[in-house]
Amino acid sequence: MLVGLFLILLCCSDCLVLVSSLNDEGFVLLTLKQSISLDPDGAFSYWDSSNETPCSWNGVGCLNDIVVSVTIPKRNLYGFLPSSLGALSGLRHLNLRNNRLFGSLPFQLFSAQALQSLVLYGNSFSGFVPNGIGKLKYLQTLDLSQNLFNGSLPASIIQCSRLKTIDVSHNNFTGSLPHGFGTSFSYLEKLDLSFNTFDGSLPSDLGNLSSLQGTFDLSHNLFSGSIPSSLGNLPEKVYIDLSHNNLSGPIPQNGALMNRGPTAFIGNPGLCGSPLKSKCSSGTLSASSPSLLPFLPDDHSPGISGVYAEKTRGLSKSAVIAIVLGDVVGICLIGLLFSYCYSRACYPRTKDKMGHNSDKGKGRNECLCFRKDESESVSQNVEQYDLVPLDAQVGFDLDELLKASAFVIGKSGIGIVYKVVLEDGVTLAVRRLGEGGSQRFKEFQTEVEAIAKLRHSNLVTLRAYYWSVDEKLLIYEFIPNGNLATAIHGKPGTVSFTPLSWSARLKIMEGIAKGIVYLHEFSPKKYVHGDLKPNNILLTQNMEAKISDFGLARLANIAGGTPTLQSSRMASEKPLDPKQPKTVTSEIICSSSSNTGTCYQAPESLKVLKPSQKWDVYSYGMILLEMITGRFPLIQVSSSSEMDLVHWIQLCIEEQKPLSEVIDPHLIQDADKEEEFISILKIAMSCVHGSPERRPTMRHVSDAIERLSSSSSSSRN
Template structure:
């Protein structure tokens, strides 16, 4: 009996030892009780979970390491990642109970309410990503206690107040993105001095004010972006920003900055997009020159002083006067020049009189006003006759034009834009009709018949997605094109916003699809069904106009031909009309401003081809699609990295990055559109193929886009 008792005790002791051993190896169920409670508290704060992302979070499953979106290490919860899960609710402070929590990623959900201060007591937190939600209120001062924080993303929320000074205590921060909120006030003191580990800083689209701190020049670890654009910063640009690494993209656009742009270090050779929207900034690379400062006499010693130039210090006359021989030579040269000019004037006078008499004989019904031109330049009589044609009224191109030149000149005119090929006016006529008038300016070597032929061909192009040319005016001194006025601005402003529009909101996907389809149909019509099967040659968002219902209109088509007529060049904008002697587009940049803003949308072969082709337009259209999908400007991508927008998207896909890294963050809020967005992205990349032979026709593009839901 005693022996059995000892055996039973031995078995019990062995069981206890085994139990203690198991507990030491697998402490998870006991240790996770508090963590389970914290996670279930988070789940209870979620009102809607349409995708069932938290379905596995329940009290019966006591091991949260198996729950969706939860990651554990050594039996501790270290990460919660539920991005784009359509969660509606709030964020509880109980997450601070997760002592080992390092990463939170709740990007692009529908979380709202205040940021709980308790959340910022999770001392191990290294990454907090809450962008693309609806959080409001201020950032708690407790953020300064997150000494291990490296990634802090709160972009695209409704947060306000000032940026807390305590954030400067987060000295390990590598990425700080507070863009697209309502933060105001000045940047806290020591911001640039303490956060020297920052690799990316984005504070754009807020209401931050005050001056730009000089210590931002200490952010020597930046490798990506310093974006302070679309705020209310004032004062001058600190020269210390030139100390930043030259490889980063500095964006100071659309603030209230003033003074000259420092030309040192990282601020040199920046494009104008980094500084636009600051009316009081001056100097390179902007076209607004700085006012010349008063220059001292010592800077220009060759200029005369206020004293007499012929007096020396002792009052005697200077000995630097010209010699007699030099004076005689100058006089003889002047006499010969005057004689030569007189002979030339007499020759021109005789030819002018002769030409006028011929004109009166052959065309007695012509206008009695003589042309103010000299006929001694070797032109034949047919050219003289053609150039003497003068137009004194509008020439309508359809029956809807019920106004004349006088009505147009009496209307209220406002400058809408200016480019290398003329000024565009918005003209409101007395009868309430509004037209857009493009003034091509003075001069030009083309004859009236050439101009008339080209303009009337453009006027015959009629399509719901192409701006209609209604009338024109021609004279030797003035050329006007009168179009329908399109009321809703251009696509570039619709994608990226206009500094004068305080209520800017990104385009929803349905509107973007509408624009994609409309532009494709208009371009396909130009290529396939227009009288000359035109090539646009300069397609870009700024010349895609939007109507009151956001319907797109292609504008500026055919202007390239007229611009080249102005400079005496052969047309390069209609298929089959290129001249073998024509200059390449690259060489035309220097004298044809139509190319100056087109480089980001030009096909790769544009640098070596003699003429544009329909495949050029397809490539440009592909870049516009990528801009619509990504929300990124091609110029901004080029300034940020060493690649264009097309290559940037291609590399992102080759590296198998998430679609979220490519598309506009606002589109992430429409997850049900993911398939359509992916399909449109494939069309865009097909259009932007390097080899033009691999690009689809616009007709096939229209067919592909028709499959997308509007």
């Protein structure tokens, strides 16, 4: 018995040694494991108390054996957050997103004053956010979105002056924003307060958030009052959303608030002015416009009340009778009008033997005057659609897309384009289209799915789309190296750039040609691009050309956008430069007064509404000329005259100017490629011929470029 007791004591002493070998931070983390009642994915299965430190545990990161991060996302954990985590003095990152955690945030958590990121979105936390959050002087990321938090934001949050991201969307927060909210966060890049019940007026100091890069979303709250004009001071590339509040008054037209689509302001019945359809009445105009204020009477003018009294002094008995009789007659006329409309338009409609509508017989009553508009009933059925993947490799959902960091990379008449970086590092390009056209979902769906089937190495891939009444999104693969316009001319505002080599230009020319040939000959609908230009030729890291925006104008039209239509182009009314060759047979559609994009459009587009493949051939020829000359499509030949690139080349040929004066100066170093330069010029000039019938097909052009590229490659080798 004594031997057995000794063995038991020996085992227990070994156990005590093993347990006591775990350091203090390990014991703190074990309280987190104990607070989790359900761990279906085994996130804590390797959290072993026999270790000396928790640094080897799943989800735990250490620096010099000190716990600096606890990251356990998407593991279906069910439980609460223990207050003991605040004892981790070196903790910098706590990420427990997309679990099933509940309860309140323990105020002791904010004793971990080294915290730099607190990410708890996608759980069921509730209650108030403790005022102790102000202790987190190093906090940069605060994401409490998609929980059940309530109460107002603590005033102490403005002490977290290093915050770069504040996302508390989809909660039950109430009250107004803390005083000084806009002036306290000089580093803030993203602010998302959407889908709460914040109220009060928008602080004017929000315009001081000059470091914003991605999102400024205050939508779906109860903010009231006018929109401060100071919001125009926000960076122009920021995605601003003030929709679905109780805001009122005119929308300021300055800075970042200009050129915004209506989706940024819809759902505020009191708002008026551009870009909304509701115009501002004189009573809602800003008092800062003195020219619109009524003149006040001076000392020599009769008082307003006196004038009104004179006009409303007692009415005679006959006048009162006349007014009453007039009202009765008016009511009778209105009644007769409604009765006539009903009798003419609300009747049973049937089909006669020939299949035509008949006014007689039994059938479904259909009141044309008062029936509910068909588009309205359809739009009610098409209220919301989820993200629709068009690619088998799409591994993200709408929630992840909306959570991602977004940066504006382009604006046009067909919406804004964002660079979107998902949490797992996947980068996408997202284009926002118009907010109207909800009754045309089926048409949009058919068109977008047809475009998604176009797969070629020189076409940008459409990966998914999203449709709702208020939002239409097209999600593309992201092409990282900018567009061809920037590669040729450099980025606006920068002095120096790395010019394209001749071999890179040939590679790009060949890629564009192959992409257009695919659209013209191998796509199911024999697509015509119709708007080919350097801005929508994107470049990969390996300088492969990727054509974008094909089919975009039609999609924007269906979605309710306002794309620039081909038929809206106008020829320049300026007289031709006297130096231009007399043999020119085409009309000039490119001038300083026209849209730059029209410089790439074929002359016949002024007269013919429907694009043809020969339009794309002309546009491709213009791109070749721009690439080989390094010049813009519109050339300033003197202080008072300008000439488009096609006519300038023709003039150079007539005047027999040396090739060195025609090609891009950056290509002078490739003087041994003179024959190739001339070959490309010949191909380009055949593409921009004034007569569409005399232009080659893209198949012939592509074959010629491919032969030239192969010959050039073999000569280099």
